Amino acid sequence: MYRFLLTPRWLGLFVLALAAATVMVLLGNWQLDRYHGRTAVNERIDAGLRMDPVPLREALPAPSGGPGTVGAPPTQERTFTRVTVTGRYDTDNVILVRGRTVDSRVGFEVVTPLVLADGTAVLVDRGWIPPAPGGALAQPDVPPAPAGDVTVEGRVHASESGDAKVSRRDGRVESRRVSVPQLAGELPYPVHGGYVLLDEQTPAADPVFRAVSIGHANNWQNLGYVVQWWIFAAMTLVGYGWIARREARRLAGVVDERPRDRAADSDTPAAT
Incomplete structure (x- = not known):
């Protein structure tokens, strides 16, 4: 039933989907590294405020x-x-x-x-x-x-x-x-x-000066990108599987039966 997946066309589609998913996983891993790096920076900023x-x-x-x-x-x-x-x-x-x-x-x-x-x-x-x-x-x-x-x-x-x-x-x-x-x-x-x-x-500084604060890095944005890229990778592989299943059913001559619209049937005049 799924022998068509071994044809050059479908093998090419599989390699393309696998390559795209791999790239997305790697992008997610890169964002995960950035998340850990920015989290470490934020922790050092907070520790500096607390320490003697x-x-x-x-x-x-x-x-x-x-x-x-x-x-x-x-x-x-x-x-x-x-x-x-x-x-x-x-x-x-x-x-x-x-x-x-x-x-x-x-x-x-x-x-x-x-x-x-x-x-x-x-x-x-x-x-x-x-x-x-x-x-x-x-x-x-x-x-x-x-x-x-x-x-x-x-x-x-x-x-x-x-x-x-x-x-x-x-x-x-x-x-x-x-x-x-x-x-x-x-x-x-x-x-x-x-x-x-x-x-x-x-001696104390002149009050006209405003202390310069150290802004925290937006590490949660990087974590959001991690989830986004990994979801895209999963969707790519799931999408390939869905397309392959639909093609297999078409080749097997399977027709999806759709539920009948009873309201439409009731509006159809009866044959005399």
């Missing part, structure tokens, strides 16, 4: 080169670790990161190097502020950083990638990304390979 701060050196290695060089980046396990560090802000090299959005408003994140006792520095993202009147790119009025020793508490963040062109405007460094390697080239000391998102500092 540790010294910066436990999460971020010190740079060992000369001025303008960058230390090793934080490991995945140490990214988002809550740290504490004491130093002095370098107010001559304030960095404005433009095009940053908070509550649908475009403004700047203010990043300032914190110079440590050993002469190295770590970049500290002090928070978000709105632009000056005149447009989203108008340089803001940045509150001065505290003078003298400052103790910072915050979370370690890896250097950002993407378009990181660095320029100077009105004495301030500007960029669209917190790309530590590019920014370090503008600074007169070695710089740690990650930066710190400020949570608290002593």
Whole structure:
């Protein structure tokens, strides 16, 4: 009854269906890996919020080169670790990161190097502020950083990638990304390979700053894609089986009987 499945046409259809289902399963597995990866990132973000701060050196290695060089980046396990560090802000090299959005408003994140006792520095993202009147790119009025020793508490963040062109405007460094390697080239000391998102500092930060939050990755979307691809794979194989069964019944001369419409029969006039 199903001998026709061994014909070249049906063998080709089977190989095509099997290949399509295999690709869909692999796409589902890829999305499953992304789900696990994003879940791990979210867990590290949450753990960083709950943990007690540790010294910066436990999460971020010190740079060992000369001025303008960058230390090793934080490991995945140490990214988002809550740290504490004491130093002095370098107010001559304030960095404005433009095009940053908070509550649908475009403004700047203010990043300032914190110079440590050993002469190295770590970049500290002090928070978000709105632009000056005149447009989203108008340089803001940045509150001065505290003078003298400052103790910072915050979370370690890896250097950002993407378009990181660095320029100077009105004495301030500007960029669209917190790309530590590019920014370090503008600074007169070695710089740690990650930066710190400020949570608290002593003396206290100016209230005009809005703390920069770390958004959670949408891992549930990836899980939805996993289910979607695997369902598509199953439907492909089931669809092939359904088509094959229908062809087998056609070749066998089997006609599906449909239920009669009694209402239609009752409307048919009786023969006289």
